[in-house]
Amino acid sequence: MPSFDVTRSRFRLSDDEVFVLAQLATGQPVPESMEPAAARLRDAGLADGAGELSALLLPLMKTLVQPSVILSLEAGGRQGTLHHGLLIGDEHVVCHETWPGEEEAEYRLVEPRTVVWTLADLVALRQSGGETDEEVVETTVGVLEAGLTALEKAASVPGADERALVAEALGAAGGATAAPRLAELIVELRSQWRMTAAWQGRRDGAQGVAARAVAAWDCGPLGYWLRELPAEPLAEGAAGEGSPFRLRRVAPKRVWQELTALLPDAAELG
Known part of the structure; x- marks a missing residue:
């Protein structure tokens, strides 16, 4: 079920739900096969019966639909492969992160000046360790x-x-x-x-x-x-x-x- 947190401008959405939102944001029809996802978005208050999106979604969708730069991260470990990323738009930056075993990803707005810090956080990069001999x-x-x-x-x-x-x-x-x-x-x-x-x-x-x-x-x-x-x-x-x-x-x-x-x-x- 899609959900959102107004206090931090973040949303939990599945791939199907993001697809439906993109279709609605660009005025494209929603395929019949995507109706379950569309219904979930309506139930969550993120879209209405006429296909209008909640105002809460506008910064997010503007960036998702028209990004200037797309940064994609594929991270593999013992729990499988996860896909995260960053979308940089003209006005906003959106970060999305997945979780092991979960269908939904978290989408959130981040401060544009912290893009590199956000990328480092996505790969759990630590500053400690100092210099090291190359090998x-x-x-x-x-x-x-x-x-x-x-x-x-x-x-x-x-x-x-x-x-x-x-x-x-x-x-x-x-x-x-x-x-x-x-x-x-x-x-x-x-x-x-x-x-x-x-x-x-x-x-x-x-x-x-x-x-x-x-x-x-x-x-x-x-x-x-x-x-x-x-x-x-x-x-x-x-x-x-x-x-x-x-x-x-x-x-x-x-x-x-x-x-x-x-x-x-x-x-x-x-």
């Missing part, structure tokens, strides 16, 4: 996938030595050299995430969608690791089992810099 771990995508699969299996076995089982799988897949350190990283992995910024700009000299992306691992006590290979932006299916995979350990400050660099400047927005 590189290299293998292939196929070896990495073997390690992640081993971790998933080990997690379902009470008392299993996850690190030993992951290291064994990495070695069997041909990654013996990187196995000891990579096994540690995989076992301590809190989340592996990829954030992409997209906007209408110029690409290869012509008008089109421009994009930048950064990917990283948060390995808790073992720190932050930027994924340098496969390089971003990465098209679906572009990396195969034999593709090189490289992680570089960096200080939290470097991750903050990478998030800041995602945002286009005024010239890039045209």
Whole structure:
């Protein structure tokens, strides 16, 4: 059931409900298959029988329908993959966050001056830790996938030595050299995430969608690791089992810099 919190300009909405709101906001018909979502919105007081939206939704929908910059975050961990993001409009900024096992996401307005802080919050980035010695771990995508699969299996076995089982799988897949350190990283992995910024700009000299992306691992006590290979932006299916995979350990400050660099400047927005 959709709901809202007037005090903080935030809303809980499912994908179907967001679709219906976008249709209503742009004057488009709502498909019959979406009628259950439309009914829920009416019951919650966010739309009426004539298709008019509540005034509470206007800043949110204006930004959702006409964003200048879209930032998408895909974060994977032991609870599965979650999708969060940020929509930057001419006047407002909207953040949306999902929750493990929940169909609805929270949409809220955020202060435009805090965009980078909000992005950092979405990936649970901490400032503590100071400088750290850089370290590189290299293998292939196929070896990495073997390690992640081993971790998933080990997690379902009470008392299993996850690190030993992951290291064994990495070695069997041909990654013996990187196995000891990579096994540690995989076992301590809190989340592996990829954030992409997209906007209408110029690409290869012509008008089109421009994009930048950064990917990283948060390995808790073992720190932050930027994924340098496969390089971003990465098209679906572009990396195969034999593709090189490289992680570089960096200080939290470097991750903050990478998030800041995602945002286009005024010239890039045209």
